[in-house]
Amino acid sequence: MRHPLMEETEIRGTAVTRPLLGARTVRPPGRGGTPVDLELVMAVRDEEDKIEQRLTEATSGLLTLGMPTGVAVVDGGSSDRTIEAVDDFAAGSLVPVRVLGCSIPGREAAVRRGIETSRARWVGYGETGAFTVELDHAVRLLAEGKHIVCLGAAGHRVTLAHTAIAQMFAGTGVPQLQDIPQHAGIRMTAHGRSRIAGKLEDTTVVLTRIES
Amino acid sequence: MxxxxxxxxxxxxxxxxxxxxxxxxxxxxxxxxxxxxxxxxxxxxxxxxxxxxxxxxxxxxxxxxxxxxxxxxxxxxxxxxxxxxxxxxxxxxxxxxxxxxxxxxxxxxxxxxxxxxxxxxxxxxxxxxxxxxxxxxxxxxxxxxxxxxxxxxxxxxxxxxxxxxxxxxxxxxxxxxxxSANGQEPLIVKHAERSPAPRIVCVGRLAPHKRWDLLLRALTRVAELVPDVELHLVGDGPCRPELVDLVEELGLGDRVVLHGRLDNGPRNRLLASGWLTVCTSEVEGWGLAVTEAMSLGVPAVVLASPGLRDSVRNRQTGWIVARPQHLAGQLTSALIELEDREAAAAWARRCRAWAGRFTWDATADRIMGLLSVEDARRVSADNRAVCDLATVADIPVRLATRIDFARLRDVDQVDWDQPDPADPASMRVRVLLSGYDERDATALLHRLGVDTDPAVTHLWVARPADLLGWKRVAGSRAGDLRPYFAQCAAVSTGRRG
The missing domain is CATH 3.40.50.2000 (Glycogen Phosphorylase B;)
Structure with missing residues (x-):
């Protein structure tokens, strides 16, 4: 009574046809692609209606950087069509978007999964928004030798870091680095633009510098 | 116990x-x-x-x-x-x-x-x-x-x-x-012939939520580019008088036929003669009328409403239209594409293959599997958090022979290509691992001795469409799968030798 192993699924009297092999879904875009310098990790769950806007904001900022960038969307178990919406966006995006899943509950676990699987030199995570100037500045700081740059701009917080270092504290927002040998030599900075007295001011501060 | x-x-x-x-x-x-x-x-x-x-x-x-x-x-x-x-x-x-x-x-x-x-x-x-x-x-x-x-x-x-x-x-x-999707009985029409004129055939109740008015209004614009297009509506319902009036108002009397209820024989024959079927419903549990048409090789244009969008593989077995205002454009381009008999035959093959996946045997197998899973969960609680994620593992048949499918869970599902006599080695087997992400799936496949090299084994997070059309449930009642795949792999190895 169950599906017979040897019987064709085609209806009788029709030409034999191959099933929709490999066409069951769009293959996750970006997989196996060229490594990028910076990858933004976005943890999502049931965000079918918002994901396009989030990706548009994130990729528009990345496109201005003039370097190979990408986005990793980590789905924490959406029951809606979030991933399909990501696929649709990725099909027309200049920034490569890869999709992966995380069965461990929680946003932090999803971010950690994105960072652990990233092949980029630097990763970013947090409330990815429409950054342009801030992102550019943060990348320059990373290129100059900073290991972690915390951004706070336009009401969003993003942390950018070297991928290897990000794996040490992935998903914890602004990293709380303890004074332990493992953290020796990590250079961390915060960069933000806040509206003070009607003027945009750069409030870059070096938070911690622990020499090895 | x-x-x-x-x-x-x-x-x-x-x-x-x-x-x-x-x-x-x-x-x-x-x-x-x-x-x-x-x-x-x-x-x-x-x-x-x-x-x-x-x-x-x-x-x-x-x-x-x-x-x-x-x-x-x-x-x-x-x-x-x-x-x-x-x-x-x-x-x-x-x-x-x-x-x-x-x-x-x-x-x-x-x-x-x-x-x-x-x-x-x-x-x-x-x-x-x-x-x-x-x-x-x-x-x-x-x-x-x-x-x-x-x-x-x-x-x-x-x-x-x-x-x-x-x-x-x-x-x-x-x-x-x-x-656990609906199955369907395959429709069979002997000596079915496609209509010479571009014909849209729709089956459904003439009820308000079906929104047939959208289709009629779109048809006036379709007719500008496809002058000989015709529409056949099969079904009856409370909206019939309104639709009759609308057909008259739009001047579509010469190209729209409201058949009312038809017996299965004439209905299926008419459906098989269509180039296209359309469903403009606002909500459906499942697009049965659509998959029935597909089983006769007729692709569908549907609105992206719940249920309907599940029954159509976009651009493979039909077209999903995001907004009603795009309906006329999509219908026109679909009819123009289907003018080419070879293209239409390719669409028909894909439609039949897709519709053929929905069988009551598979539904029954799934329900029994879920009852078994629930019983196992009742006796010994699964400590994993409930997660709607699922991962598809797509592996060559020679690797599938290493998997003891009876040791997988009853929520997991299996699907495979029918062996191609010309190229048996190309046969692939897919396993849907519910609640697993790619890392969990990789770990499982490693435990089962399956190579997870991306060049050989493809893993991806299941999209909603990937949750449909599976042939068999894995788990305790899937003991016959491994010998079957071993037999298929032996055929392919023999060919190569």
């Missing part, structure tokens, strides 16, 4: 407030009878507990399943609970259908019997449409809060990914939700 493993002699109770003989019986009842018939064929004892319509017998037998009718559409829930309480020691598994209001069977049987809740679609909006205050509010509360309290983390079966979204978003149920 385990009660249900899908074996012979086990007693399954199916609770549904109607059965096939009920005057208002529909798709949910067809689902129930098709699955219970296959359970009986597997040697299980099935009792259907349902309401009793006027002049219906209290006790009956349909396709080998015993039918016990009690109470009316409202009191059946109480009578069924009493019946369950009396027979609880004699029941091995329960399918509790939630047609807006579930039977709350756990109140009668407790945790000693596995209960799977079957939800075809969510009724929150319909309560407000059909009942006034306070019945609508009570119904909505029962469906939402009552469901959550009584069923807790019990397994939920839904018929489509759209229903799964509704169950989570509107009802907030917390148990694991699995898709």
């Amino acid at each position: 385990r009660r249900y493993r899908g074996g012979a002699g086990e007693h399954v109770v199916w609770l549904n407030f109607k059965d096939r003989t009920h005057p208002l019986g529909g798709g949910a009842e067809e689902y129930m009878h098709q699955v219970t018939e296959r359970m009986v064929q597997a040697g299980q004892r099935v009792t259907i507990v349902t309401s009793r319509s006027r002049r219906a017998a209290r006790r009956d037998e349909i396709n080998g399943a015993t039918v016990r009718r009690m109470g009316n559409a409202y009191t059946v829930y109480l009578f069924a609970l009493i019946w369950l309480l009396r027979h609880r020691r004699n029941i091995d598994a329960i399918v509790d259908t939630c047609n807006g209001i579930p039977f709350f069977s756990p109140l009668a049987v407790g945790t000693k019997v596995p209960v799977v809740v079957l939800i075809h679609h969510v009724h929150q909006v319909m309560f407000a449409q059909h009942f006034g205050f306070p019945m609508a509010q009570i119904g909505r509360w029962i469906e939402k809060v009552g469901n959550r309290i009584v069923y807790g983390q019990r397994t939920i079966a839904v018929v489509s990914p759209s229903s799964r979204t509704e169950v989570r978003r509107l009802l907030g149920l917390i148990g694991p939700v699995y898709v």
Whole structure:
């Protein structure tokens, strides 16, 4: 009574046809692609209606950087069509978007999964928004030798870091680095633009510098 | 102690407030009878507990399943609970259908019997449409809060990914939700011929929510570029007078035919002569009219509404239109594309292959698998958090021979290509691992001795469309898969040698 192993699924009297092999879904875009310098990790769950806007904001900022960038969307178990919406966006995006899943509950676990699987030199995570100037500045700081740059701009917080270092504290927002040998030599900075007295001011501060 | 493993002699109770003989019986009842018939064929004892319509017998037998009718559409829930309480020691598994209001069977049987809740679609909006205050509010509360309290983390079966979204978003149920799609009987039309003129054939009730008016209005614009297009509407309903008026108003009398109800033979012949079918419905549990047309090789254009978008593979078996205003453009381009007979034949092949995936055998297999899973979960709780994620592992048949499918879980599903005589080595096997991400799937495949090199084995997070059309359930009753794949792999190796 169950599906017979040897019987064709085609209806009788029709030409034999191959099933929709490999066409069951769009293959996750970006997989196996060229490594990028910076990858933004976005943890999502049931965000079918918002994901396009989030990706548009994130990729528009990345496109201005003039370097190979990408986005990793980590789905924490959406029951809606979030991933399909990501696929649709990725099909027309200049920034490569890869999709992966995380069965461990929680946003932090999803971010950690994105960072652990990233092949980029630097990763970013947090409330990815429409950054342009801030992102550019943060990348320059990373290129100059900073290991972690915390951004706070336009009401969003993003942390950018070297991928290897990000794996040490992935998903914890602004990293709380303890004074332990493992953290020796990590250079961390915060960069933000806040509206003070009607003027945009750069409030870059070096938070911690622990020499090895 | 385990009660249900899908074996012979086990007693399954199916609770549904109607059965096939009920005057208002529909798709949910067809689902129930098709699955219970296959359970009986597997040697299980099935009792259907349902309401009793006027002049219906209290006790009956349909396709080998015993039918016990009690109470009316409202009191059946109480009578069924009493019946369950009396027979609880004699029941091995329960399918509790939630047609807006579930039977709350756990109140009668407790945790000693596995209960799977079957939800075809969510009724929150319909309560407000059909009942006034306070019945609508009570119904909505029962469906939402009552469901959550009584069923807790019990397994939920839904018929489509759209229903799964509704169950989570509107009802907030917390148990694991699995898709168990409707099957269908294949339609066969001997010597079917495609109409020489571009013909759209639609089957469906002429009801307000079907929005046939959208199609008629779009047809006026389609006719500008495809002058000989014709539309045949099969079905009847309350909107017929309005649609007749609209056809006249739009000047479509020479190209639109409202056939009314047709017998299956003429209906299927007409459907098979179509180039295209269209469904403009706002909401459907599942696009049965669409997949039936596909089984005759007719692709579909549908609006991106829940249920319908699940039944069509966009740009492979049809076209999903995001907004009604894009309907005319999509219809025009589809008809122009289908003018090419070779292109149309390719579409037809894909449609038949897709529709052929939805069988009642697969549905029954899935439901039995879910009952078995629920029983296993009842006896020994799965500590993994409930997660709607699933991962597809796509592996060559030679690697599939290493997997003992009987050791996978009953929620996992298996699908495979039919061996191609010209190239047997190209055969691939796919496994849907529910609740797993790619890392979990990789770890599992490693444990099973399967190479996870991305060049050989493809892993990806399942999209909603990937949850449909699986042939078999893995787990305890899948012991025959490995020998079969070994046989296929041996053929391919022999060819190569």
